[in-house]
Amino acid sequence: MDSRDWIRDGLRSVLAGLIVIPLAALNLPLFALSVATLILGVVPGLGLLLFPLVTLLVRARADLARRLGAQSGVTISRPYRPMPDGARLGLWRYYKWILTDPATWRDFAWLVPGAVIGIVLGALTIAVPLYGLEGILLIPLWIWLGTGWYGYGAIWPFDTVGDAFLSLPQGALILSIGLAAAPHLRRFDALFTRLLLAPTRNAELRLRVSQLTVTRADAVDAQAAELRRIERDLHDGAQVRLVSLGMTIGLAEEMVEADPVGARKLLAEARETSTAALADLRHVVRGIHPPVLAERGLDGAVRALALALPIPVTVETALPGRLDTPVESAAYFVVAEALANVTRHSFARTVSVELWHTGSILVMRIIDDGLGGADPAGGTGLRGIERRLAAFDGTMSLSSPPGGPTVVTMELPCASFSPKTTPSSGTG
CATH class of the missing domain: 1.10.287 (Helix Hairpins)
Structure with a gap:
């Protein structure tokens, strides 16, 4: 890893620690409020009204913890049961839906230990780099201003000015250790959060x-x-x-x-x-099932699509072989639909198509320099792509700011390939 990378990651983790500490402290009043509403729940009608409101606050706090975990590289899915049909029509059914969801009680069980772990690890994330920074900046300044003897690191107290300036290398070392350890502390906090807030196996x-x-x-x-x-x-x-x-x-x-x-x-x-x-x-x-797909595979079929478009299309592929037939067909048709959307709606001058395989995922990316502003809710094309991908557990992400460019990234789970020629690139 480049030195700038671990410094940048460390600084981001320290800033995240500044956010985590007040959020973790918020867990304690939320826990007290949850206990109070459970006690008040014995009062007819009052519990039906208060408990769902407090639960919504707790779930919002838990969702924040899940998002912070994702920033540390730990994915935490939401475990809540879907709302049953008609639940909004009756307060009792709404109350029962929340009360009988095991994820509700796991959220409550996380509040106090999550607060303790979050505050302790957040304080460590901030305190160690700050202590290192103190050795670099503050100690020499205090000695220079004649504020009296002091101590730092392994030297307590300073007997000479030379001892004071030994805080500089110590501070640099402690700051480096703090920045290097900060992402790991944040990840440990995220892993603990996942232990209670992630869905159970059931x-x-x-x-x-x-x-x-x-x-x-x-x-x-x-x-x-x-x-x-x-x-x-x-x-x-x-x-x-x-x-x-x-x-x-x-x-x-x-x-x-x-x-x-x-x-x-x-x-x-x-x-x-x-x-x-x-x-x-x-x-x-x-x-x-296009014959060109059966004869030449996804690479050749996409290039044939590119040649048929009225605008220049650059195709770059890095596929280790032929895909399974159903996946290959699904990939071809989602790329075809995406390119059709470009020609119909984007007013683009150029388009690029990128296909590659990473891990067990086939990734397809379509980039155009058109007007942007694409929205899956605005037409059937993108929704059709999402439905076709969903049948294979695939996903689609869209970035299309007004003015462009529009980037459609589609992913399909795909683990098996048959041998093929080396990857190629070119212009359709």
Whole structure:
């Protein structure tokens, strides 16, 4: 790690410690308030009103702790059960929902130990670097101003001015140790927070089941919409042409003896209709699984997409091999939808597509220099991408400030590859 990196991380952790101490101290009045509302809960009606309000405050405080943990590299998911249908319509059902959620009691159990750990570690995070800074700046200044003898580090008291200036190397060493240890202290605090505020194994399973229920419903809806699209394309395209082809051939059969010239014209028309019907069928097949994807993989298929766009597209890939067919198909279609959104809405002059694999994740990033301001809630394109990714536990993040650039980052879990040629880059 570069020296500037650990200094920067240490300073950020020290600043985080300044925030954590007052937040941790806030845990104690929240705990006292929680106990008071539980005691008052025996009073009919009063507990129904006060306990949910205090619980919301405690959950907001716990969410702050989870966000601070994420800044230290420790992900802490929210474990709360989803609100049941109609819970907002009745105070009793709302109270019961909060009261029976195990995460509520884990939040309460975290308040006091979380306050102690947060204050102690936060104080250490701040005190050690400050003590080191004192040795560098304050001790020589005090001696220079003649404020009297003092002591620092391993020398107590100073007997000479030379002893006083030995605080400089000691202070530098203590400051370095404090800055180096600060991120680890913050991470330890985050790990302790995760111990109580993260979902339990049962809660994770419940959340996973709930997520799978939603993604399965989205996948079924997407599949049904895709089948309707295929049916519509066949009905309005190839089927109409095939019916016309049959009628044309039937007329030619009737005219072949009486009007051979007219029959030949009808047969030529039938040949053109069959060619058009074949083109329609190929278009439908490409919509199901493009042949270029099967033949050349995701790399080649994305480059083919880039060549078909009316704006310059730069494609850079670093894939170790071919993906599993379902994942490869999903990746192709989300990239295609993202590029279609660019051409329809962004007014971009250039686009870049980046694909790479990290760990067990396939990452796809689309960057354009258009107008920006993209919003998933503003249309069906980005929502469709999210639904297609969710079926594979994938995610999408969007950065699109007004004026651009727009950056769409999509991730798909993908662990298996088959051998492939070396990574390549180029312009479509």
